[in-house]
Amino acid sequence: MLVIRLSAMGDVAMAVPVLRALTQQHPELKVTVLTRGFFIPFFRDLDRVEVFSADVKGEHKGVFGLYKLGKALNEKQFYVVADLHNVLRSKILKNFITCKRFISIDKGRKEKRLLTSKKLNKQLKTTHQRYADVFGALGYKIDLSKPSFPKKIDLNPELKKFIKDPLKKSVGIAPFAAHEGKMYPLNLMELVIEKLSKDHNIILFGGGKYESEILNGFQNSFDNTTNLAGKLSLDEELDVISNLDVMLSMDSGNAHIAAMLGVKVVTIWGVTHPFAGFAPFNQPKEYALLADGAKYPLIPTSVYGNKYPGDYKEAAGSILPKTVVEKIVSVL
Incomplete structure (x- = not known):
């Protein structure tokens, strides 16, 4: 599985506990996360998760850069793609990746507009659950109710x-x-x-x-x-x-x-x-x-x-x- 979440820092960090639950509850999966190189340490504690670094301001900038990125990603032969970003860049990249299924996150933009316009006043679905819903739509349902976390590091x-x-x-x-x-x-x-x-x-x-x-x-x-x-x-x-x-x-x-x-x-x-x-x-x-x-x-x-x-x-x-x-x- 390829998981796309390029930015921002908080949004990338929010994906980590969801990916931990995904790989623990679906041990048959091997996951590659496409993100910016700076965020690679976020994923250091996850089993069967590797990170592919996207240089969106350099080598992978623009449509031709995304074509090159898609070509490099295709060498890994992904079965499915989970787009946790759903922006123009990931939509363009979609056209260059060969896979069986490509599912993008529903960000709930309409609900959020209603919330900020005071036409709605209730708890909306969390971003973590929206991430989990993408994996569920790909056939890998996950339960976030009993999470696990890495052990604290012994400081040098x-x-x-x-x-x-x-x-x-x-x-x-x-x-x-x-x-x-x-x-x-x-x-x-x-x-x-x-x-x-x-x-x-x-x-x-x-x-x-x-x-x-x-x-x-x-x-x-x-x-x-x-x-x-x-x-x-x-x-x-x-x-x-x-x-x-x-x-x-x-x-x-x-x-x-x-x-x-x-x-x-x-x-x-x-x-x-x-x-x-x-x-x-x-x-x-x-x-x-x-x-x-x-x-x-x-x-x-x-x-x-x-x-x-x-x-x-x-x-x-x-x-x-x-x-x-x-x-x-x-x-x-």
């Missing part, structure tokens, strides 16, 4: 240094997201870190110069606080995340990475909402902290958090720092 001496006090619980915090409307205001997050750092190891996650500078400021201000941004490979970050006792994240990729490793995840939601189906895998509903619906009745303003009224930008700030801290402590 270099990585152990990032956990300040081995006797304290470790809390990962990933305060950034692709859009401001999905983020908890940084001045409030600082209060959360200040409180939690007194009794716990705080490990900060982010990327890029801007985020690193902010996280360095937090690291320098509080005890037991370490910024990992820009210091480790993705493989090493996964090792550290597997050792967390809980991850605090926005509605963003880090939530899904921690969840795929079986780590408890508390999420903060701004202009988006779990009803759209993007909550991290296997997490209780009460682990999701939501913005004040009475004050911000248009939430979710969009599925991805890229559209919202100007006064909704700090909607997540309606969640008190005390509430965040108390939730983390209760989960621990």
Whole structure:
């Protein structure tokens, strides 16, 4: 089987627990995942799963590049193809792959439009279940209700240094997201870190110069606080995340990475909402902290958090720092 999911980080991470269930419940399958090379470490713990790296900005760019990619994939002689992406690129690629069946994900776009237009107010099917439905349509039904996860990694001496006090619980915090409307205001997050750092190891996650500078400021201000941004490979970050006792994240990729490793995840939601189906895998509903619906009745303003009224930008700030801290402590 070929499984296509090229991006984005969170969506690729969401596929991992589903693929684990697929290969465990269908041991006759050998799976190849087509994704971007950067994401290869996500699949390191899966049996009978190999990764084929797509260079969509280089060798495999454009229609001719996709033709070359299809030709290379055909050498593996796939029986069926599961398209978990369903975008123009995978639709074009479909024409160049020889297989018995090719099934694409139903993203539920109509339902999601109704949700964001406030014509629907209910939990939609999760992305994980939508992935599972693709495999079911190919004849490989899977049950996601009793998941298994990889064992946490024994950290090498270099990585152990990032956990300040081995006797304290470790809390990962990933305060950034692709859009401001999905983020908890940084001045409030600082209060959360200040409180939690007194009794716990705080490990900060982010990327890029801007985020690193902010996280360095937090690291320098509080005890037991370490910024990992820009210091480790993705493989090493996964090792550290597997050792967390809980991850605090926005509605963003880090939530899904921690969840795929079986780590408890508390999420903060701004202009988006779990009803759209993007909550991290296997997490209780009460682990999701939501913005004040009475004050911000248009939430979710969009599925991805890229559209919202100007006064909704700090909607997540309606969640008190005390509430965040108390939730983390209760989960621990």
